[in-house]
Amino acid sequence: MVGEDPYLISDLDRRGRRRSFVERYDPSLKTMIPVRPYARLAPNPMDDAGLLSFATFSWLTPVMVQGYKHTLTVDTLPPLSPYDSSNTNAKGFRILWDEEVEKVGPEKASLGRVVWKFQRTRVLMAIVANILCIVMAAIGPTILLHQILQQTESTSRNVWVGTGLCIALFATEFTKVLFWALAWAINYRTAIRLKVAVSTLVFENLVSFKMLTHISVGEVLNILSSDSYPLFEAALFCPLPATIPILTAVCAVYAFFILGPTALIGISVYAVFIPIQMFMAKLSSAFRRSAISVTDKRVQTMNEFVTCIKLIKMYAWEKSFTKTIQDIRKRERKLLEKAAFVQSGNSALAPIASTEAIVLTFTCHILLRRELTASVAFSVIAMFNVMKFSIAILPFSVKAMSEVNVSLRRMKKILIAKSPPSYITQPEDPDTVLLLANATLTWEQEAGTKSNLKKVENEQKQQRLEAYRLSPSAQEVTGPEQHGGSCKPVLQNISFAVRKGKILGICGNVGSGKSSLIAALLGQMRLQHGVVAVGGTLACVSQQAWIFHGNVRENILFGEKYDHQRYQHTVRVCALQDDLSSLPYRDLTEVGERGLNLSGGQKQRISLARAVYSDREVYLLDDPLSAVDAHVGKHVFEECIKKTLRGKTVVLVTHQLQFLESCDEVILLEVGEICEKGTHQELMEERGCYAKLVHSLRGLQFKDPEHIYNAAMVEALKESPAERDEGAGTTRV
Numbered sequence: 001m002v003g004e005d006p007y008l009i010s011d012l013d014r015r016g017r018r019r020s021f022v023e024r025y026d027p028s029l030k031t032m033i034p035v036r037p038y039a040r041l042a043p044n045p046m047d048d049a050g051l052l053s054f055a056t057f058s059w060l061t062p063v064m065v066q067g068y069k070h071t072l073t074v075d076t077l078p079p080l081s082p083y084d085s086s087n088t089n090a091k092g093f094r095i096l097w098d099e100e101v102e103k104v105g106p107e108k109a110s111l112g113r114v115v116w117k118f119q120r121t122r123v124l125m126a127i128v129a130n131i132l133c134i135v136m137a138a139i140g141p142t143i144l145l146h147q148i149l150q151q152t153e154s155t156s157r158n159v160w161v162g163t164g165l166c167i168a169l170f171a172t173e174f175t176k177v178l179f180w181a182l183a184w185a186i187n188y189r190t191a192i193r194l195k196v197a198v199s200t201l202v203f204e205n206l207v208s209f210k211m212l213t214h215i216s217v218g219e220v221l222n223i224l225s226s227d228s229y230p231l232f233e234a235a236l237f238c239p240l241p242a243t244i245p246i247l248t249a250v251c252a253v254y255a256f257f258i259l260g261p262t263a264l265i266g267i268s269v270y271a272v273f274i275p276i277q278m279f280m281a282k283l284s285s286a287f288r289r290s291a292i293s294v295t296d297k298r299v300q301t302m303n304e305f306v307t308c309i310k311l312i313k314m315y316a317w318e319k320s321f322t323k324t325i326q327d328i329r330k331r332e333r334k335l336l337e338k339a340a341f342v343q344s345g346n347s348a349l350a351p352i353a354s355t356e357a358i359v360l361t362f363t364c365h366i367l368l369r370r371e372l373t374a375s376v377a378f379s380v381i382a383m384f385n386v387m388k389f390s391i392a393i394l395p396f397s398v399k400a401m402s403e404v405n406v407s408l409r410r411m412k413k414i415l416i417a418k419s420p421p422s423y424i425t426q427p428e429d430p431d432t433v434l435l436l437a438n439a440t441l442t443w444e445q446e447a448g449t450k451s452n453l454k455k456v457e458n459e460q461k462q463q464r465l466e467a468y469r470l471s472p473s474a475q476e477v478t479g480p481e482q483h484g485g486s487c488k489p490v491l492q493n494i495s496f497a498v499r500k501g502k503i504l505g506i507c508g509n510v511g512s513g514k515s516s517l518i519a520a521l522l523g524q525m526r527l528q529h530g531v532v533a534v535g536g537t538l539a540c541v542s543q544q545a546w547i548f549h550g551n552v553r554e555n556i557l558f559g560e561k562y563d564h565q566r567y568q569h570t571v572r573v574c575a576l577q578d579d580l581s582s583l584p585y586r587d588l589t590e591v592g593e594r595g596l597n598l599s600g601g602q603k604q605r606i607s608l609a610r611a612v613y614s615d616r617e618v619y620l621l622d623d624p625l626s627a628v629d630a631h632v633g634k635h636v637f638e639e640c641i642k643k644t645l646r647g648k649t650v651v652l653v654t655h656q657l658q659f660l661e662s663c664d665e666v667i668l669l670e671v672g673e674i675c676e677k678g679t680h681q682e683l684m685e686e687r688g689c690y691a692k693l694v695h696s697l698r699g700l701q702f703k704d705p706e707h708i709y710n711a712a713m714v715e716a717l718k719e720s721p722a723e724r725d726e727g728a729g730t731t732r733v
Contacts, residue, residue: 027083028125044081055182084189089197090204093118097201097415106416111408115194119235122190126239129183134243134386136176141382142254144169149375183240191235199228202411209419210524219296221303223414226295227407234404237397244394251383259380262365266357266380270387273353274394280346281395285402287339292406294332301325343399350392357384423527427497427535433618433649434498434521439530441491441520489528490516491672498665503641503650505660505680507690508669514653515543517669518620521651536617536649541610543622543653545603552580553587556609567613573640574609575632576602600627605636612640618649625656637662657694666690 027047030036036050049059066076082088096117100109116123148165151158206220248270255263305312305321312321358381365372427435491513498504508514519525521534547555553562556570571577571587579602583589591598598606604627611619621641625633637659641650652663660666661680668676668683668690676683676690683690 028121043079045078047081047083051182052178055178055185057181057185084192084196086196086200089193090200093197093201101416109412109416111412111415112405115198115231115408118197119190119194122186123235123239126183126186126190127242129179129186130240130243131246133176133179133183134247134389136172136179137386137389138247138250138254138383140169140172140176141386142251142379144172145382146258146375146379149378153373153375187236187239191232194235195228195232198231198411199224202414205414205417209417210422210522219300219410221299222292222296223407223410226292227410230400230403230407233396233400237393237400238404240393241397247387247389251387255380255383258376259361259365260370262361262368262370263380265364266361266384269357269360270353270391273349273391277346277349277391277395278398280342280349281398282402284339284342284346285399285406287335287342288403289406291332291335291339294328294335298325298328298332301328343395346395347392349395350388353391354384354388357387420526422523423532424523425531425533427533430535431499432497432533433500433535434496434504434651435531435533436494436496436520437531437533439491439494439520439532440489440528441494441516441525441530441532442489442528443516443525489672490525491520494520494530494674496665496667496674496677498649498651500649501647502664503652503662505663505666506651506653506669507655507657507660507666507693508675511671512669513672514669515622516672518542518622518651518653521620534618538618538620539611539614539616540620541604541607541622541624543626545600545607545627547591547598547603547606549590549592551585551588551590552583552606555591555606556587556613558610558614560613569644570609570613573636573644574605574612575628575635575639576605576609579605601629601632604628605632608636608640612644616648618651619645620651622653623655624652625654625659633659668693 031049031054032051034051036048036053045059045062046054053059063072063078066072070076093114096114097109097111100114104110144165148162148169151162151165202223206224248267252263252267255267301321301324305325312318361380361384362372362377427433429435494517496504506514506517516525518540520527520532522538522540523532553567556567571580580586604624608621608624611621625636628636633656641652642662652659654660663680666676666678666680666683667674670689676686676688678686684694685691
């Protein structure tokens with residue numbers, strides 16, 4: 001049955017043996033059969049279509065009839081062909097890309113060469129169909145029409161000869177249209193496969209990055225949304241001009257044969273117009289390339305604008321940002337308008353060139369007093385109209401080729417980019433799940449720019465030589481990156497350890513490094529020195545709840561298999577039962593992008609439910625109770641964090657200090673350093689910043705905990721300056 005093998009595009013079979021030609025192209029060879037009335041094996045009717053059905057798209061007729069009788073839904077539509085799926089095509093393209101990188105290296109690897117290898121067989125078949133189409137198009141108007149006109153002018157007319165010529169003219173025209181439709185059908189399917197394969201590969205590489213320091217968010221959005229379409233256009237239009245040299249040569253020889261030397265005048269007109277069109281197509285592509293960089297800047301600015309909208313509204317910066325965005329959009333629109341004007345003028349050259357060629361040819365022919373009969377005139381006009389195809393399709397092909405080169409360069413930048421090596425190691429003690437020893441981390445890139453890359457490498461070599469002279473104890477806490485550079489550390493000398501099944505509470509002022517500590521445990525920062533060790537699988541609940549477009553159940557399951565008992569228990573402990581009851585379709589209710597129709601507390605609890613349902617070993621909770629009411633927060637903490645996650649290792653970041661009393665250890669952060677750490681009872685007995693902070697917050701639990709917390713933190717630090725414990729050893733829970 002078609003579509004059961006995951007290696008549909010690969011040259012290898014299940015056992016790793018290279019497949020034969022018939023095995024590789026068996027579905028395509030079956031499509032070459034003109035009619036396949038009994039083929040009903042494939043899940044998608046297109047894979048069972050014969051040549052006529054594939055070229056004329058008649059395989060879609062049953063779907064159209066069903067849509068006429070009943071409303072089409074996703075369930076009633078036939079499944080996607082496995083040969084067009086992203087998984088299959090991305091795997092095949094990944095194999096070819098890895099071979100290219102292994103052969104010539106990442107810098108010299110050509111993404112265009114890989115694209116050609118990926119689709120060359122289908123492109124060659126499309127070119128063959130185009131050549132047959134051109135042959136039929138040339139035979140009908142030029143040879144057959146010329147013979148029909150001569151037959152009408154002759155005195156001895158044969159009815160059977162004339163009838164045969166008319167039937168032959170109809171057959172050539174029908175065959176021309178059939179091969180033309182076949183070429184477009186092949187190109188469309190090739191374009192879909194290519195676009196899906198490259199887009200999926202780029203997306204997989206982007207997802208594998210821990211951080212986006214080498215590319216802006218605006219550029220990422222533009223690549224995923226815009227740069228894949230030039231691939232589609234290139235696969236659609238670029239195979240068509242391959243027949244232009246053959247068409248031009250055949251038409252020139254035939255025109256010279258029936259008209260004489262004056263036919264070269266019309267051919268020369270086409271020869272002059274082709275370079276002009278290529279220049280205008282390249283000019284249009286240059287404008288579009290300039291517009292792409294402006295588009296990246298506009299998307300980046302809009303992303304910053306939406307992200308910081310509260311700050312912008314607070315300081316009344318709306319007009320300033322609006323003017324900035326309007327100026328960027330104005331520059332982008334001007335470049336796109338120039339590209340559109342040039343492209344429109346280029347498209348208008350096709351009928352102009354054909355008309356100019358015909359007029360100049362016949363004018364010179366008559367001025368030279370040469371004989372011009374009706375049969376010769378109509379044959380030459382038909383021939384020039386056939387040649388008009390080369391002028392009409394060339395601008396689109398050159399434009400598509402120029403734009404796809406830009407897109408491939410941008411996509412190659414992502415494909416060859418490598419994430420920094422992971423600094424996360426495994427703890428040596430099996431009972432220790434999380435370990436940070438003298439860890440200093442930063443967000444910024446440490447190696448600097450490319451211009452001083454050699455200098456950085458020399459410094460790193462020097463530091464390696466010095467590292468050999470260090471004592472064994474110093475080498476134990478040395479991280480993978482020695483070069484500190486000039487980047488400012490966000491977390492400094494962080495040391496703590498968490499055993500399996502314990503709860504670590506983290507508190508601190510805004511900007512003290514709590515969320516950065518969660519990111520450090522996820523491997524999203526850069527380690528300057530020290531050790532960061534994590535043992536076990538992770539589940540993270542970020543401070544800003546992340547909700548994707550879909551229903552509530554899909555947001556909680558997140559691809560996991562649905563287990564009714566486990567799912568209902570998760571909903572109950574996360575206090576979502578009342579919220580789901582208020583929704584029109586309970587947990588099957590569709591939520592908008594980023595959860596537009598949900599409250600902040602609902603989004604936060606859905607994110608927490610997603611983490612709980614995933615059943616991981618370590619849970620990183622970044623202030624998950626900040627957006628919920630006091631009684632709901634107490635229920636979630638007692639039922640979810642303390643009971644359901646019992647036996648799991650939990651790192652809880654919170655501003656609500658009443659929950660820290662139930663934690664096995666508490667860490668107080670200040671400006672990226674550990675100010676105090678220990679159990680809640682120990683910190684209260686020490687009467688330090690943490691104790692003064694708790695006393696300051698008593699009686700104010702009904703107010704906004706985060707704002708009250710920040711004010712109390714400042715007062716506590718004023719009364720008793722924090723004693724830094726930078727040289728302290730690792731504390732175990």
